[in-house]
Amino acid sequence: MPKKIYTKEMIDYLKEITPGRFTEEVTEMFNQKFNMQLTENKIKSLRSNYKIRSGIPASLRGVKANQGKRIFSDEQERFIRKNVQGKSNKDLAELINHTFGLQITIAQIKGWKANHKLSSGLTGYFERGHVPINKGTKGMFNVGGNKTSFKKGQPARNHKPVGTERIDRDGYVIVKVQDDGPWHKRWRPKHKLEWEKVHGKIPPGFVLIFLDGNKQNITMENLKLVTQAQNLQLNRKQWRSEISEATLAGVNLTQIQAKVTKHKKGPTPVPASVSQNKK
Template structure:
């Protein structure tokens, strides 16, 4: 995928989920969030270009391997197995998304079933003497006949109105803001939507964090706009806490580190300061 296809929102999301995760897990979460098909190698290159690190020791991979490959929750797995028999992959994808308010793709459902040998029992072939359900109706591909087809203006059973909220796998509250466009254009992080209502668009080079670490605490006092370099320091030094005041202290240290880094990159500025 061309570099310019990755939006600032996508890169910000990577910076938020990368700490504490391996590349394959980051890739999986990214693809689920934006309904994409990025490979592990593409993700590795993308993170390298934008200096997005996970700060993980490779020796921890064995411990986390089983945790990092889960696509569905236990409840969703039970739902898939219960409804897989005599159900096409397309229908099963629609069912699970309607049941859990998710946005799993057909490819994810098919891949998961294939890897775990979960079969629908459907062969894709009609038995001898079978009478098609749409026999005598108009429309060669209109399975079920015209009487049960969607009519113009009819709303899908899993349609979610604007303003609908849901919590994603990372614990972020998402809110639907539009009926048209791509998934990222229709669903936004609610904390960003609420913050931007008051303060305007988040400036380039900045991110919004939760001071107490609770992604569902959307009070303005819990949201803090910081630079991406400060955010990187919070991740690297593990200066994030479930206490807002403690995180503020960590942020103060991150600002100091940021200033020191700038001074070190401009030795002439430091010399000027000393000479004054």
């Protein structure tokens, strides 16, 4: 705020009350005297402008500042120092919260101990001669012996028998066909299995499509064998539909388009040198 709003009486009073007092107390006294609502920062700025010093050593100002940041009372600090030995940060935090009704976190108690150079004395290591609870058993966490361990030949709890069907993440129905081998040999798409029962193996370069787009409608009427090039054209031209007849018409269009393209290209020309050699 501009200096001109402060009267000589105000400045003289500020000079009188500042020595030996913290800014908080000076601000309260000044506001009460002149019926104002200045902040501590305003009082600091005013004192700085008029070079008014409190004379309080920096060490005492630091103590005052830290008192406002304390998370524990003197009684609570004495309690912590008495009970810190042999307790983890988690156990100590729970004990403090239970005793004083606080909500201190593990991070807070850890930081407080570090700032006050306190240690629990715990090293985190087992003492010499300590017997592990899983001694004599297989597995690091196999506590209590091998009574529940898997035996050789025992099926897993989530084992699925051959013939089990499920829906994969792409929406296809897949069937378990065998127990051994890699995943893609143990599980196969059901629509391919059903097609191969009637028509045999799917030739290389061909794929099966669902005419109505429903991957779970596995009937011979809904399955159509097309080339990979036709499948690509169906996707590019957006000739697929939920109506089977419409998708089938799209397949026919791809066949017509392929014949037209082939006709436009015509027969492959024979180089003149090859033609003369034949003569």
